[in-house]
Amino acid sequence: xxxxxxxxxxxxxxxxxxxxxxxxxxxxxxxxxxxxxxxxxxxxxxxxxxxxxxxxxxxxxxxxxxxxxxxxxxxxxxxxxxxxxxxxxxxxxxxxxxxxxxxxxxxxxxxxxxxxxxxxxxxxxxxxxxxxxxxxxxxxxxxxxxxxxxxxxxxxxxxxxxxxxxxxxxxxxxxxxxxxxxxxxxxxxxxxxxxxxxxxxxxxxxxxxxxxxxxxxxxxxxxxxxxxxxxxxxxxxxxxxxxxxxxxxxxxxxxxxxxxxxxxxxxxxxxxxxxxxxxxxxxxxxxxxxxxxxxxxxxxxxxxxxxxxxxxxxxxxxxxxxxxxxxxxxxxxxxxxxxxxxxxxxxxxxxxxxxxxxxxxxxxxxxxxxxxxxxxxxxxxxxxxxxxxxxxxxxxxxxxxxxxxxxxxxxxxxxxxxxxxxxxxxxxxxxxxxxxxxxxxxxxxxxxxxxxxxxxxxxxxxxxxxxxxxxxxxxxxxxxxxxxxxxxxxxxxxxxxxxxxxxxxxxxxxxxxxxxxxxxxxxxxxxxxxxxxxxxxxxxxxxxxxxxxxxxxxxxxxxxxxxxxxxxxxxxxxxxxxxxxxxxxxxxxxxxxxxxxxxxxxxxxxxxxxxxxxxxxxxxxxxxxxxxxxxxxxxxxxxxxxxxxxxxxxxxxxxxxxxxxxxxxxxxxxxxxxxxxxxxxxxxxxxxxxxxxx
Numbered sequence: 001x002x003x004x005x006x007x008x009x010x011x012x013x014x015x016x017x018x019x020x021x022x023x024x025x026x027x028x029x030x031x032x033x034x035x036x037x038x039x040x041x042x043x044x045x046x047x048x049x050x051x052x053x054x055x056x057x058x059x060x061x062x063x064x065x066x067x068x069x070x071x072x073x074x075x076x077x078x079x080x081x082x083x084x085x086x087x088x089x090x091x092x093x094x095x096x097x098x099x100x101x102x103x104x105x106x107x108x109x110x111x112x113x114x115x116x117x118x119x120x121x122x123x124x125x126x127x128x129x130x131x132x133x134x135x136x137x138x139x140x141x142x143x144x145x146x147x148x149x150x151x152x153x154x155x156x157x158x159x160x161x162x163x164x165x166x167x168x169x170x171x172x173x174x175x176x177x178x179x180x181x182x183x184x185x186x187x188x189x190x191x192x193x194x195x196x197x198x199x200x201x202x203x204x205x206x207x208x209x210x211x212x213x214x215x216x217x218x219x220x221x222x223x224x225x226x227x228x229x230x231x232x233x234x235x236x237x238x239x240x241x242x243x244x245x246x247x248x249x250x251x252x253x254x255x256x257x258x259x260x261x262x263x264x265x266x267x268x269x270x271x272x273x274x275x276x277x278x279x280x281x282x283x284x285x286x287x288x289x290x291x292x293x294x295x296x297x298x299x300x301x302x303x304x305x306x307x308x309x310x311x312x313x314x315x316x317x318x319x320x321x322x323x324x325x326x327x328x329x330x331x332x333x334x335x336x337x338x339x340x341x342x343x344x345x346x347x348x349x350x351x352x353x354x355x356x357x358x359x360x361x362x363x364x365x366x367x368x369x370x371x372x373x374x375x376x377x378x379x380x381x382x383x384x385x386x387x388x389x390x391x392x393x394x395x396x397x398x399x400x401x402x403x404x405x406x407x408x409x410x411x412x413x414x415x416x417x418x419x420x421x422x423x424x425x426x427x428x429x430x431x432x433x434x435x436x437x438x439x440x441x442x443x444x445x446x447x448x449x450x451x452x453x454x455x456x457x458x459x460x461x462x463x464x465x466x467x468x469x470x471x472x473x474x475x476x477x478x479x480x481x482x483x484x485x486x487x488x489x490x491x492x493x494x495x496x497x498x499x500x501x502x503x504x505x506x507x508x509x510x511x512x513x514x515x516x517x518x519x520x521x522x523x524x525x526x527x528x529x530x531x532x533x534x535x536x537x538x539x540x541x542x543x544x545x546x547x548x549x550x551x552x553x554x555x556x557x558x559x560x561x562x563x564x565x566x567x568x569x570x571x572x573x574x575x576x577x578x579x580x581x582x583x584x585x586x587x588x589x590x591x592x593x594x595x596x597x598x599x600x601x602x603x604x605x606x607x608x609x610x611x612x613x614x615x616x617x618x619x620x621x622x623x624x625x626x627x628x629x630x631x632x633x634x635x636x637x638x639x640x641x642x643x644x645x646x647x648x649x650x651x652x653x654x655x656x657x658x659x660x661x662x663x664x665x666x667x668x669x670x671x672x673x674x675x676x677x678x679x680x681x682x683x684x685x686x687x688x689x690x691x692x693x694x
Contacts (some may be wrong), residue, residue, distance in 0.1 A: 027096045028071040028078035030548055037455060040429030042679035045481055046070045049419035050077070051403045053103065054393050056385050057110040059605040061086055062111060062130075063393055064104055065405060067093075067419055070672045077672065081132070086387065086407070088416030094132035103147060103234070104132075107154055114138075116145065119234075125159070127273045138211055146200055147227075148233040150207070151243035156271070157207050158237055158246060159215070160307035162198040165223060181401025188256030191587050192230035193617065193634040193666035199225045202237065202248050204271070218269050218276070226250035227456035228264060236291050237626035244271055247279070249288050259589040262286050263307045266299075279319065280690060283326075285312055289339075294346045297321055298366070302337060303328075308590040309515070311472035315506050316340060329364050333371050334507045337362075339382070339673060345389040350374075352381050354474035354505030357434065361392065361408065374411055378432070380477045397434050397479040399450060400424075400486055428453030437532045438497065440524045446506070447529050448475065450485045450495040460540040461689035463494040465530055465567075466550030467555035468503060471514050471522075471595065475499045481584035482669060483549065491683055492691070493545075495531050516597045516607040518579070519558050519614030526555065530566050540549065542568060543690040550638060550667065554616065557646055560627060562668050569689035571682060574638050574667050577646040579615040585639045593663070620649045626656035628685045632665030632676060658685060 004662055014461015017052050024119050033047035042601045048291035050068040057064070063086060068079040079100040080644045084091040095101050097117070104115035106642050107127065114127045119137060122144020128135040139145060139159070146160035169179045184194055189196060201222075205215035219226060226248045227236035236249035239530040251264040265281040266287050280287045285304030299319045306314035314336040315328045328335065329349070338359070348363045355362075359380040375381060379398040386392055390410040393416075401424055405417040415421075420513050431451040436444040452461060466483065470474045485495045499506065501522040502514025514522050526546075534541045560570055580600045583592050593599075597607030640661065650657035660681050662674055669678050 014318050016250075027080075027098050028076075030069050031071070031192075033423070035426035040453075040487055041426050042487065042676055044423065044486060045220070045487055045679070046072060046429075046676055048402055048423065050481075051395060051405060051417055052079075052383070054383060054385055054395060054405050056086070056387050056393055057106050057130075059110055060387050062110070063405065063416070064106060064396060065417070066102070066104070068100070072672050072676065074396060075671055076675045077217075082518075084416060088405075088407070088414070094128075099125075105150070107150060114150065116147070119144070126232065138240070141269055143198075149234045149237045149677065151239045152241050153243040155207055156239075156243060157205055157212065158234075158239075158248075159203045159205065159236070160200050160227065161203050163217065165196055165199045167274065168197070170588065187259040187589065188255055188587060190636045192399070192636055194636075198227070199223070200227055200232075201310075202226050202246070204246065204269075206360075209321055216247075217251070218274075222252070223254050224250050224252045226267075226428065231664070232288075236384075238290040238292050238299070240292050241294065245269070246271065247290045247292075247299065249290065256589075259587065260588050260593065261307055262304065262310050262457040264288065265353060266290050266301060280326075285309065286314075287317075291342055293342050293634070296343055298346075300340055300342065300349055302340060308594045310591055311470065311504075311511065311515075312336075313511070314338065316351060317362060318349075320566055329369050330371070331364065332369065333364075336504045336508075336511070339384060341384055341386060343389050344386055349387065350384055350392065352384060354380075354476050354503075356505060358477045359474065359505075361394065376411070377409060377413055377680070378406075378477060380479075398463070398477040399448065399479065400430060402479045402481075428490070430486055431455055434534070437529050439521075439528050443500060445525055445529065446499045447532070448485070448495070448497040448499075450489040450497070451534070452489045452492050452494065455538075457536060457538050458664060461494045461538055462540050462543040462545070463496055463533060463688075464488055464611050464686065464690075465526060465544065466495060466497040466528060467546060467559075468497075468500070468553035469548060469550030471502050471518075471551035471554075472511055474504050476505065491687075493686070494539060496529055498529040500524055500529075501590050504505065506540075515595050516611065518554070518596065519613050519616075523555065523558055523562065526559065527566065529564070537666070543691050543692070545569040545571065545686050547571040547686075549577070550575065553638070553643075554579075556627075557616035558614070558619070560625060561622040563625070566626065567625045569686055570625050571630070571685055572627065572643070572646065573630040573669075574632065574635055575629075575642065575646070576616070576638055577642045577649075578617040579612050581645075582638065582642065583612075585641070602656075611682040617645065617649065618654060623650060623653055623655050624686075626689050628658045628660070628681070630660040630669075630681075631667065632662045632667065634664065634666040637667045 031047040050450045055064040064083050066079045067078045071075045081094040081101045081104050094418045102116040107114045112127050116123050116501045117126050117550050123141040125247050125331040126137050149158045166186050169618045190621050192461050201219045203217050204210040238247040246269045259657050265285050268277045284307040302314045303317045306312050320328050335353050337351045337353045348365050360375045361381045366373045368547045380394045382395045384394045395403045397403045406413045407680045435447045437447045488495045533539050552574035556570050556572035557577050596611045598605045629643040629647045631640035633640045647659040669675050
């Protein structure tokens with residue numbers, strides 16, 4: 001970072017420390033940020049508006065959506081609700097409050113809007129008029145709600161509410177009311193970033209003019225999650241069009257059985273008989289995202305085949321509700337689907353899937369199973385909302401820009417929102433290139449190469465190899481507020497982002513190859529990408545770095561002991577350093593068993609023995625490159641101790657090393673000031689080693 005940026009950083013953090021209670025109570029608006037010399041900076045990435053959750057009004061004339069801005073002084077973001085005409089005209093801000101409004105939907109024929117917002121006792125349900133007036137709080141539950149979904153006739157509502165799980169110390173020893181401890185008898189005692197003391201259940205209530213009545217936990221007494229933690233929400237629910245049936249997703253397992261399995265099912269609750277039916281019994285993998293057809297005669301959902309394989313191909317299944325017959329629509333389509341919704345004509349399903357790099361919108365015919373791409377732009381689509389049977393409202397982003405809302409019609413995408421257009425227009429443009437790199441086993445690998453602004457092919461540039469996490473998450477045209485390729489390139493780096501083995505979008509074989517082969521072909525893919533780029537005259541071969549998080553952090557640790565002087569500096573976040581320790585430290589054992597191959601003590605398991613033999617910690621004696629490590633102490637997926645071991649090993653070996661520890665972050669860095677600090681340290685580290693003073 002240059003002196004000007006450092007001074008700016010100091011002033012921002014000083015202002016943050018001086019934030020008053022009055023400031024904290026004020027609405028958060030767009031930060032006052034001025035682009036200087038076309039430079040994209042860490043401060044700018046926090047100044048961009050974040051556009052999410054478009055909802056089309058019942059008359060198909062208006063779009064409701066969220067825009068979030070970040071306050072560094074308050075160290076938080078705030079979401080406000082907006083509307084615009086279906087063609088993007090007449091954008092209006094509906095809310096201006098100090099608290100966010102979330103998950104807004106149209107109700108009462110478009111005359112009102114329902115949404116969630118924080119109250120004194122947690123997140124609660126509110127309604128207001130479509131113009132933002134007459135705001136009323138509808139729920140006042142002790143622990144708040146985690147989501148809601150109205151029935152089609154709006155006479156019922158499903159709420160996500162937490163219920164107690166297990167017994168506390170005080171339950172067992174009432175006199176020890178000040179004891180701070182957990183008594184653990186089984187696995188899954190912690191998950192993602194919390195100790196499991198509560199789980200979500202679906203509650204159904206009547207909607208009356210006076211509020212909600214007769215709220216019932218339809219899983220009362222069941223010790224199972226619905227939706228499934230840590231990321232499940234109302235997409236795990238579906239009402240039948242006649243409002244008589246309610247479908248929810250649950251993995252009805254606990255403890256060690258839960259930790260070993262991904263076998264979730266779709267359960268249908270009949271509101272009249274109060275009985276529950278398992279619709280997917282015998283289907284062994286994840287079954288998620290149920291969606292009824294417009295007439296209610298069919299139910300579509302995403303389904304994985306294998307129990308324990310969380311990154312399996314997401315197939316699109318459809319069930320005939322009368323006969324119960326289940327059909328795999330994508331049996332002849334070799335890619336994984338992410339998001340599904342019915343075309344209002346009931347004849348086809350829209351979905352998004354990573355495909356040869358980007359993530360376009362597709363349509364699949366329910367009868368013929370024919371798949372067609374209806375967009376071909378170099379971008380990733382995200383949320384999709386049909387407007388009649390001819391148009392789609394969607395959010396999309398790319399390596400060059402964050403989410404905006406688009407209208408898709410006849411394959412053409414028209415940008416409707418311009419939340420970030422003005423700021424981005426002042427930046428020097430970058431160049432994103434698509435390279436197909438030869439791999440060591442004779443295949444071709446898509447590698448994104450992002451060139452800095454004002455790129456000069458006659459100059460030499462330092463480069464950063466990006467190693468993806470997951471390990472099976474697409475290196476698509478994604479936009480990240482931390483792993484941001486445009487930001488990296490704008491600091492003068494060439495970014496190398498390979499779609500190495502184990503990533504979706506290139507067929508199930510390519511995606512599945514990584515399981516049981518950690519430290520294998522995918523690492524050769526990374527080195528092949530670096531060797532390919534070193535041949536470019538504009539790459540400074542002596543100043544290449546490597547970075548990544550989660551499995552990307554594992555990749556950095558592994559490459560640290562096997563790169564043969566290709567890298568001049570490394571940075572790993574939340575990475576696996578010791579796979580034997582990871583096997584016993586992580587919470588989701590299905591992942592460890594499937595991807596690592598099994599337990600390290602199973603000496604007859606060749607896959608597992610090969611995995612643990614290539615653990616990064618076993619090659620520390622070959623480490624040569626300076627390394628920086630970042631961890632969050634609330635990360636229960638990959639414990640902070642993994643990074644601490646790597647840091648200690650580097651220091652004991654005399655390798656230059658730095659560590660950034662966040663006591664209040666999990667697997668991700670979410671708080672604004674923590675995120676900005678991470679960017680400062682990221683570029684400070686790589687600038688030190690990849691941009692030596694001349």
